[in-house]
Amino acid sequence: MSEPKRWRVMLVDDHRILLDGIKTLLGSEPDMEIVAEAGDARMAMQLLTYVHVDLLVSDFSLPDTRHTDFLNELKVKFPNLPIVVLSMHDEPEIIRDVLNSGAKAYVMKSNSREELVKAMRHVMLGETYVSPEVALKLMQATQKTNSSALTEREIEIVKLIAKEYSNKQIADMLFISERTVESHRKNIFRKAGAHSVVGVMKYALEHKLL
Amino acid sequence: MSEPKRWRVMLVDDHRILLDGIKTLLGSEPDMEIVAEAGDARMAMQLLTYVHVDLLVSDFSLPDTRHTDFLNELKVKFPNLPIVVLSMHDEPEIIRDVLNSGAKAYVMKSNSREELVKAMRHVMLGETYVSPEVALKLMQATQKTNSSALTEREIEIVKLIAKEYSNKQIADMLFISERTVESHRKNIFRKAGAHSVVGVMKYALEHKLL
DNA sequence: TAGCAAATACCTAAAACAGGGTATTTTTAG
DNA sequence: CTAAAAATACCCTGTTTTAGGTATTTGCTA
Known part of the structure; x- marks a missing residue:
C-alpha cells in the first residue's frame, strides 16, 4: 500500500x-x-x-x-x-x-x-x-468605528498623565505652555466623557492607549 | 479477571x-x-x-x-x-x-x-x-510580607476613588465626614508611595484591590 | 486657495486635592 | 484589662485641577 x-x-x-x-x-x-x-x-x-x-x-x-x-x-x-x-x-x-x-x-x-x-x-x-x-x-x-477619537498629541498627553506628571511637568517636557496642556486635557476629558483623571485612565485602558 | x-x-x-x-x-x-x-x-x-x-x-x-x-x-x-x-x-x-x-x-x-x-x-x-x-x-x-498594608476601610475608599467619586461623594456614601475621607486618602497616598490618584490606581492594580 | 482640524495659548473662578499637623473614639489582639 | 491599630474628625495652607470661555497659528486637503 x-x-x-x-x-x-x-x-x-x-x-x-x-x-x-x-x-x-x-x-x-x-x-x-x-x-x-x-x-x-x-x-x-x-x-x-x-x-x-x-x-x-x-x-x-x-x-x-x-x-x-x-x-x-x-x-x-x-x-x-x-x-x-x-x-x-x-x-x-x-x-x-x-x-x-x-x-x-x-x-x-x-x-x-x-x-x-x-x-x-x-x-x-x-x-x-x-x-x-x-x-x-x-x-x-x-x-463599531473604533479607535479613540483622540488626536496624536492628546494621546501623547494621556500617556504622560498616566505617568503621574502634572500639567506643569508635561508642559515642560513637551516644550509647550501649561495653558496648552490644560486645553488638551480639557479636550481629552470631553472626548473621554471623564470627570477626573481616573476616568481618563479607564478610557485609556479601554482604548489601549497605554 | x-x-x-x-x-x-x-x-x-x-x-x-x-x-x-x-x-x-x-x-x-x-x-x-x-x-x-x-x-x-x-x-x-x-x-x-x-x-x-x-x-x-x-x-x-x-x-x-x-x-x-x-x-x-x-x-x-x-x-x-x-x-x-x-x-x-x-x-x-x-x-x-x-x-x-x-x-x-x-x-x-x-x-x-x-x-x-x-x-x-x-x-x-x-x-x-x-x-x-x-x-x-x-x-x-x-x-515576603505581602498583602498591601492598606486597611479594610482604606481599600474600600480606594475602590470608590477608582469609581471616580470625589471626597465629598465618598464621605456622603460612607456616612463619614469629608475630613475623615481626606485622612484616609492621605494615609493611602503615604502607604502607596503615590503623589496623585494615578499612582494610587497603579498601586491598587498591582495589589489587585480593584 | 478656502476651509477645517489640530495644536497652540490665554483668561477666570470655583472646586478639589495634597500635605502638614493633632486628637478622640472604637476595635482588635495579647 | 491594656496597648496598639484603625477609624473617625478637624485645622490650615498652598497647589492643582476642572470647567467655562476665546483666539491665533499651522498644516493638510478638497
Missing part, C-alpha cells in the same frame, strides 16, 4: 498538558505527524534550524516573548513556514495583530479539535483560516 | 481542545474513566445532579463564574466531591484562594500529564496535592 503524505508538524505551547493533549489528539489523524515540540519561543527557533517542519502550530502567549515578536522573527527566518495560532483570546485587536504578523490561521482553544485540524489542512493548502467564532468577532469589530 | 476499580471523573474546561486532549490523555490510565464533561460551571452543576462522579477536574477560569464562586457552590452542594483545579496562573494569591475554597489539588497547565495524574491519584486517596512548581510559588510568597 502507498505511504500517505504526512505533514511534519511542530507544536509550541508552554502548557505541557495542552501540548500532550494535542499531540495525542493529532495522533489519530493520518496526514499529520508531530515531529517537534517546544515550550517557548527560544526552543522553537532552535529546533526549527535543524528539524524540517511543514507546519507550525503555536500557542498565542509564550512565556519568553511577545506574540508578535515571535511571529515576526519566524517570518524573517522561515518565511515559507505556515503557522496556525492557537489562542484563548477573542479580542479583535489581538486576532488582527496575529494575522497581520504572518500567521495563516487563528483558532481558539475553546474551539473543537475538528476546527484545529480543519485549520491545519486549510493552511497546508496555502489558504488562510479562522474559525467561525473568530470570523464573527472580526466582523463585529469592523462595525 | 477482576475488574479494576475505575474512578469516575468529570472534566470541566471551556477550552474544548484542552478538554479533548485531557480526555484522550486519561484514556490510557487504567483507573480513570471520564464520565462527564462540561464547558462551564452551570453545565457542570447540572450534570453533577444526575451523574455520579468520584472526582472533578476543573479549569481555574470558567466563562460564567468567578473561580471561587464555583468552588464554594460545589462545597455546599457536593461537600464530599474532591476537586483538582487545573490552572495557568501561578500567582500565590490565586493558588491560596483556590485551596482555601475547597479544592484538594492545584496543578498548572504547564505541568506534565504525569503531574495531573499524580494529583488525581493523591486526591482519591484523600490527600491534598500541589505540583512542585506550585509548592515553590507558595513558599516564595510566604517569604
Whole structure:
C-alpha cells in the first residue's frame, strides 16, 4: 500500500498538558505527524534550524516573548513556514495583530479539535483560516468605528498623565505652555466623557492607549 | 479477571481542545474513566445532579463564574466531591484562594500529564496535592510580607476613588465626614508611595484591590 | 486657495486635592 | 484589662485641577 503524505508538524505551547493533549489528539489523524515540540519561543527557533517542519502550530502567549515578536522573527527566518495560532483570546485587536504578523490561521482553544485540524489542512493548502467564532468577532469589530477619537498629541498627553506628571511637568517636557496642556486635557476629558483623571485612565485602558 | 476499580471523573474546561486532549490523555490510565464533561460551571452543576462522579477536574477560569464562586457552590452542594483545579496562573494569591475554597489539588497547565495524574491519584486517596512548581510559588510568597498594608476601610475608599467619586461623594456614601475621607486618602497616598490618584490606581492594580 | 482640524495659548473662578499637623473614639489582639 | 491599630474628625495652607470661555497659528486637503 502507498505511504500517505504526512505533514511534519511542530507544536509550541508552554502548557505541557495542552501540548500532550494535542499531540495525542493529532495522533489519530493520518496526514499529520508531530515531529517537534517546544515550550517557548527560544526552543522553537532552535529546533526549527535543524528539524524540517511543514507546519507550525503555536500557542498565542509564550512565556519568553511577545506574540508578535515571535511571529515576526519566524517570518524573517522561515518565511515559507505556515503557522496556525492557537489562542484563548477573542479580542479583535489581538486576532488582527496575529494575522497581520504572518500567521495563516487563528483558532481558539475553546474551539473543537475538528476546527484545529480543519485549520491545519486549510493552511497546508496555502489558504488562510479562522474559525467561525473568530470570523464573527472580526466582523463585529469592523462595525463599531473604533479607535479613540483622540488626536496624536492628546494621546501623547494621556500617556504622560498616566505617568503621574502634572500639567506643569508635561508642559515642560513637551516644550509647550501649561495653558496648552490644560486645553488638551480639557479636550481629552470631553472626548473621554471623564470627570477626573481616573476616568481618563479607564478610557485609556479601554482604548489601549497605554 | 477482576475488574479494576475505575474512578469516575468529570472534566470541566471551556477550552474544548484542552478538554479533548485531557480526555484522550486519561484514556490510557487504567483507573480513570471520564464520565462527564462540561464547558462551564452551570453545565457542570447540572450534570453533577444526575451523574455520579468520584472526582472533578476543573479549569481555574470558567466563562460564567468567578473561580471561587464555583468552588464554594460545589462545597455546599457536593461537600464530599474532591476537586483538582487545573490552572495557568501561578500567582500565590490565586493558588491560596483556590485551596482555601475547597479544592484538594492545584496543578498548572504547564505541568506534565504525569503531574495531573499524580494529583488525581493523591486526591482519591484523600490527600491534598500541589505540583512542585506550585509548592515553590507558595513558599516564595510566604517569604515576603505581602498583602498591601492598606486597611479594610482604606481599600474600600480606594475602590470608590477608582469609581471616580470625589471626597465629598465618598464621605456622603460612607456616612463619614469629608475630613475623615481626606485622612484616609492621605494615609493611602503615604502607604502607596503615590503623589496623585494615578499612582494610587497603579498601586491598587498591582495589589489587585480593584 | 478656502476651509477645517489640530495644536497652540490665554483668561477666570470655583472646586478639589495634597500635605502638614493633632486628637478622640472604637476595635482588635495579647 | 491594656496597648496598639484603625477609624473617625478637624485645622490650615498652598497647589492643582476642572470647567467655562476665546483666539491665533499651522498644516493638510478638497
